[in-house]
Amino acid sequence: MANIFDVATEAGVSHQTVSRVVNGDPTVRPATKARVDAAVSKLNYRPSAAARALASRKTRTLGLISTGGPLFGPSSIMQGFDGAARQAGYQVSIASLPTDDVTTFAAGMRSAVDALLGQNVEAIVLIAPDTAGIDAIRAVDVGRPLVAADSTASEGLVSVSLDQYAGAVLATRHLVELGHRRIVHVGGLSTWTDARERERGWRDVVTAAGVEPLPVVRGDWSPESGYRIGLDLADRAKRGEITAVFCANDQMALGILHALSERRIRVPDQVSIVGFDDVPEAAHYIPPLTTVRQDFAALGRQIMSTVEALLVPQGAPPVVQAAPAPAPALVVRESTGPAPA
Known part of the structure; x- marks a missing residue:
C-alpha cells in the first residue's frame, strides 16, 4: 500500500507538500497540486485519518448518544443521522444508554460523554425521547456543540425534531x-x-x-x-x-x-x-x-445540517442548510371507517 513518501517521490515534491494538498491547503500552486493529485490517483493512496486529524486539528468524527433503545422511532432517527453524517464526510461514534435503571443513568450519560470526548469528536448529537436523557445531558459539561432530537425544544438546547x-x-x-x-x-x-x-x-x-x-x-x-x-x-x-x-x-x-x-x-x-x-x-x-x-431520513439530514452550522468557524461562509423535515403525513388504509350507527 502506497504511503505519503511514495506519493512525494512520484510527484517530485516533499512529503510536507503532499500533506498540504491532501488537507486542502489553498496556498499550494495549481501545477503542484495537479502533480500530487495525479500521483495520489496513480498510486491509489489513501491518507491516514489520524494523520489528517493531527494536521487539521479536526477528526471529522461526531458523537451520537441514544436513550431510545431499539424502538422504531429512535433507531430510525439514528440511522437517518448516521447516513447524513457519512454523506457529509463524517464518521459517527455511537453510545446507546438504557433508561431502565434511573439510579445509574446519570453516571452512564457522563461516561458516554467522556468516552466520546476521548475520541475527540467535534460535536455530539443526543437522541433522547425521554426527559431523563435531556436532564442527564444538561448536568454534563459537554464542551462541544450539542444538538438534541427533542420534540419539546428544551430551553438551553439546540433542538431539531419532527412535529x-x-x-x-x-x-x-x-x-x-x-x-x-x-x-x-x-x-x-x-x-x-x-x-x-x-x-x-x-x-x-x-x-x-x-x-x-x-x-x-x-x-x-x-x-x-x-x-x-x-x-x-x-x-x-x-x-x-x-x-x-x-x-x-x-x-x-x-x-x-x-x-x-x-x-x-x-x-x-x-x-x-x-x-x-x-x-x-x-x-x-x-x-x-x-x-x-x-420522514426520519429528512430529520437526519436536518440534524446533520444543524451540526455543520454550529461547526463553521467564525467569519467563514455559512453552510447550506438542509430543508426542514416535512410535516408528518396521514396514510389512510383499511383500519379506519365511518363510525357505526
Whole structure:
C-alpha cells in the first residue's frame, strides 16, 4: 500500500507538500497540486485519518448518544443521522444508554460523554425521547456543540425534531371527520416527550369537536402492552363505550388488532384504529393500518445540517442548510371507517 513518501517521490515534491494538498491547503500552486493529485490517483493512496486529524486539528468524527433503545422511532432517527453524517464526510461514534435503571443513568450519560470526548469528536448529537436523557445531558459539561432530537425544544438546547403534535392532530381529526366521538387514546410512556405531544394533539382535537376526552390508556410502546390493552378495549367496544382508537405507535396498534381479532371485534366496522410512525410492516397488518408517516431520513439530514452550522468557524461562509423535515403525513388504509350507527 502506497504511503505519503511514495506519493512525494512520484510527484517530485516533499512529503510536507503532499500533506498540504491532501488537507486542502489553498496556498499550494495549481501545477503542484495537479502533480500530487495525479500521483495520489496513480498510486491509489489513501491518507491516514489520524494523520489528517493531527494536521487539521479536526477528526471529522461526531458523537451520537441514544436513550431510545431499539424502538422504531429512535433507531430510525439514528440511522437517518448516521447516513447524513457519512454523506457529509463524517464518521459517527455511537453510545446507546438504557433508561431502565434511573439510579445509574446519570453516571452512564457522563461516561458516554467522556468516552466520546476521548475520541475527540467535534460535536455530539443526543437522541433522547425521554426527559431523563435531556436532564442527564444538561448536568454534563459537554464542551462541544450539542444538538438534541427533542420534540419539546428544551430551553438551553439546540433542538431539531419532527412535529409530533401536528401528526396527532391529523390522526385524530381523521377519526372525527369519519363521525367518531368516542375516541380513546392509547399513549406511550408519560416520560417520553413524543408521547406527551401526541396526547396533546389528540386532546385538543376531541375537545374542539365538543367531546369530553376519554381517560388515556398507557402502554410501553410494545405489541405485548397493546395486546393487553386491546383485551380491555374489546370489552368496552362491545358495550359501545368506544368506536375508535388513536394509538401512539404502530407496534402497540398491532397488539390491539390482535386482541380485537381474538375477541371477534371487527375493524373498522366496530372499531377504527389509527397508529403512528408508519413502520414498514404497517401496510401488511390485518387489516392494513391507517397511520401517521414521519420522514426520519429528512430529520437526519436536518440534524446533520444543524451540526455543520454550529461547526463553521467564525467569519467563514455559512453552510447550506438542509430543508426542514416535512410535516408528518396521514396514510389512510383499511383500519379506519365511518363510525357505526
